[in-house]
Amino acid sequence: xxxxxxxxxVLSAVAVYFMTPEERERLARAALVLLGHAVRAxxxxxxxxxxxxxxxxxxxxxPVVTLTIIGLNTFIFIVxxxxxxxxxxxxxxxxxxxxxxxxxxxxxxxxxxxxxxxHGGVLHLLATVAALVPLGFILERALGPFAFATLYLASGxxxxxxxxxTMPPMGVGIGASGAIFGIYGVLLASIAWILVTPLPARVPxxxxxxLGAAAAVFLLYNLFTDRLDAASEMAGLCxxxxxxxxxxxxxxxxxxxxPRAAVAMAATLLIAIASAVPLxxxxxxxxxxxxxxxxxxxxxxxxxxxxxxxxxxxxNAAGLVVLIDQTILxxxxxxxxxxxxxxxxxxxEQQAQVAAAEKYFALREKSWRRRAEGLLKxxxxxxxxxxxxxxxxxxxxxxxxxxxxx
Numbered sequence: 001x002x003x004x005x006x007x008x009x010v011l012s013a014v015a016v017y018f019m020t021p022e023e024r025e026r027l028a029r030a031a032l033v034l035l036g037h038a039v040r041a042x043x044x045x046x047x048x049x050x051x052x053x054x055x056x057x058x059x060x061x062x063p064v065v066t067l068t069i070i071g072l073n074t075f076i077f078i079v080x081x082x083x084x085x086x087x088x089x090x091x092x093x094x095x096x097x098x099x100x101x102x103x104x105x106x107x108x109x110x111x112x113x114x115x116x117x118x119h120g121g122v123l124h125l126l127a128t129v130a131a132l133v134p135l136g137f138i139l140e141r142a143l144g145p146f147a148f149a150t151l152y153l154a155s156g157x158x159x160x161x162x163x164x165x166t167m168p169p170m171g172v173g174i175g176a177s178g179a180i181f182g183i184y185g186v187l188l189a190s191i192a193w194i195l196v197t198p199l200p201a202r203v204p205x206x207x208x209x210x211l212g213a214a215a216a217v218f219l220l221y222n223l224f225t226d227r228l229d230a231a232s233e234m235a236g237l238c239x240x241x242x243x244x245x246x247x248x249x250x251x252x253x254x255x256x257x258x259p260r261a262a263v264a265m266a267a268t269l270l271i272a273i274a275s276a277v278p279l280x281x282x283x284x285x286x287x288x289x290x291x292x293x294x295x296x297x298x299x300x301x302x303x304x305x306x307x308x309x310x311x312x313x314x315x316n317a318a319g320l321v322v323l324i325d326q327t328i329l330x331x332x333x334x335x336x337x338x339x340x341x342x343x344x345x346x347x348x349e350q351q352a353q354v355a356a357a358e359k360y361f362a363l364r365e366k367s368w369r370r371r372a373e374g375l376l377k378x379x380x381x382x383x384x385x386x387x388x389x390x391x392x393x394x395x396x397x398x399x400x401x402x403x404x405x406x
Contacts, residue, residue, distance in 0.1 A: 050201075051201035051202070052199075052201040052204055052207065055200060056142060057141070059142055059144070060141040060142075060144055060145065060255070061141075063136055063137045063140040063141055063145075064140075065145045065148050065149045065152070066133070066136030066137055066140050066148070069132060069136070069152070070129055070132060070136075073117055073119065073129065073176070074125065074129070076117050076118065077125050080096055080118075087119075087120055088120040090172055093118060093120060093172045093174055096114075097110075097115055098111065098114075098115050098172040098173060098174045099111050099112060099115035099160050099163060099173035099174065100171075100172050100173075100284075101164050101169045101279070101282045101347075102169070102170075102282050102284035102345075103284075104160075104164060105164065105280050105281065106280075106282075112156070112157045112160040112161065112272070113153065113156070115173050115174050115175070116156040116175070116176045116179050117176070118174040119174060119175055120174055124221070124225070127217060127221035128175065128180065130214050130217045130218060131180050131215065131217065131218035132176070132183075133214065134207075134210040134214045135180070135183055135184070135211060135214065136148070138211075139183060139186060139190070142251060143190075143247060143248060143255065144255045144256060144261075146258050146261055147247050147256050147258070147260075147261040148183075148186075150243075150261045150264060151182060151186050151239075151243045151261065151264065152183055153179070154239055154243055154264060154265050155179045155183065155239040155240045155268075156176060156182065156236065157268065157269070158182075158235050158236065158275075159177070159178020159179065159181070159233065159235045159239070160173060160178060160232070161235075161276050162178075162231055162232045162235040163178070163229060163232040164276065164279050165231075165275070165279070166229050166232065167229055167232075168347070169282050169347035170284065170347060170350070173232070177222055177232070177233055177236070178233060178235065179236060180218065180236070181233045181236035181237040182236040182237060182239050182240030182243070184240065185236070185237040185238060185241035185242075185243075185244055186240045186241070186243065186244035186248065187211075187240075187244070188244070189240070189241050189242075189243075189244025189247075189248050190248040190251055193245075193248050193249055193250070193251055193252070194251065197250065197252040200252065239268060243261075243264040243265075243268065246260055246264045247260050247261050281344065281345040282347060283342045283345040284350070285339070285346055285353055285354060285357075286350075286353075288335075288338065288339055288342065288357075289353055289400045289401065292339075292357060292360070292397070293397060293400070293401055295331055295332070295335055296397060299327070299328045299331060299332070302323065302327070302328070303320075303324070303328065306319065306320055306323050317376065320372075320375055321375050321376055324368050324369075324371065325372060328368055329365065332361065332364060332368070333365070335361075336358075339354065339357055339361075353400050356399045356400045357396075357400055359393075360393050360396035360397050360400065363389050363396060364389075364390070366386075366389045366393075367386045367387070367389035367390040367393055370382050370385045370386035371383060371386035374386060
């Protein structure tokens with residue numbers, strides 16, 4: 001059964017990949033309708049006489065938080081799917097709230113939360129939902145919505161912070177793996193407390209099978225992908241276990257008190273803040289490289305226009321020199337100073353870009369200065385030197401742009 005399900009998931013993902021934008025939009029609308037039917041079906045479940053189900057229903061009627069998380073994950077993915085751009089493209093993932101170190105540590109700390117609701121493919125989303133449905137429907141009803149929500153978010157946030165330390169600085173962290181590992185940690189902690197004080201009702205074997213099957217799908221997906229690194233997943237698991245030991249104490253007798261969940265969340269946030277503060281200042285130089293390329297195109301275009309005026313005798317050589325000295329060189333120097341201010345936060349994989357940029361600035365400044373000097377002194381050899389320096393500078397610029405595209 002599990003093999004058949006996985007095969008169907010793979011075929012579904014391939015089918016979506018080859019769909020046109022219009023077909024994807026129709027699929028998204030149909031999926032929303034089906035999701036609505038599924039939610040109503042859950043709400044209309046028939047009363048069960050099973051003692052464990054009765055135990056859960058007396059604690060919490062509806063698993064509102066679990067349904068909300070599933071709905072948000074599905075809705076965001078569908079909007080990403082029909083909104084243009086590949087859902088697994090780095091730019092798209094960052095735009096939708098992925099955990100991207102230069103942006104997260106630059107003040108956008110909310111990405112530690114939003115990244116939990118961003119998925120890079122159909123299988124990624126389905127693996128999350130497959131794990132969350134049986135696990136959330138049991139734990140949320142046993143612990144209560146507030147405790148479940150706080151432990152889910154706490155695990156995901158701390159996993160996100162750990163990923164900032166362990167993932168490449170230019171990597172993008174997405175998905176709920178850290179949070180779901182945390183919920184598995186809560187489950188383990190709850191089982192430990194149940195061993196001390198048994199539940200008033202026996203857990204049905206079919207429930208254990210569903211949890212095991214969901215865990216297998218989720219773990220297999222994480223083993224064969226690199227959506228989140230192992231350190232982050234372990235951080236989520238440990239956070240969930242620690243929080244679960246605090247929150248789930250006495251779960252067999254009563255629903256955990258809200259203050260205990262609040263304390264667990266506060267402690268997690270303090271640890272997350274203490275771990276994240278040293279990471280501040282990581283930068284992404286790619287926007288700076290794009291700004292340099294745009295400035296090169298703009299200043300070269302302005303100089304070419306001035307040269308055309310010079311040829312028509314509407315501008316003299318002194319006017320060209322003024323343009324170089326008062327407009328082009330100051331802008332070039334400002335860009336160079338701006339890049340140097342960022343150097344301390346540049347990750348190792350972008351150091352080659354910074355080195356190419358420094359070479360570009362040195363050669364381009366030399367080319368403009370030699371051109372200005374050649375124009376003032378009417379020295380042809382100086383203008384030739386300026387042209388050679390310009391060619392070398394533009395080659396360095398091309399290398400920078402190649403790094404950006406790679």
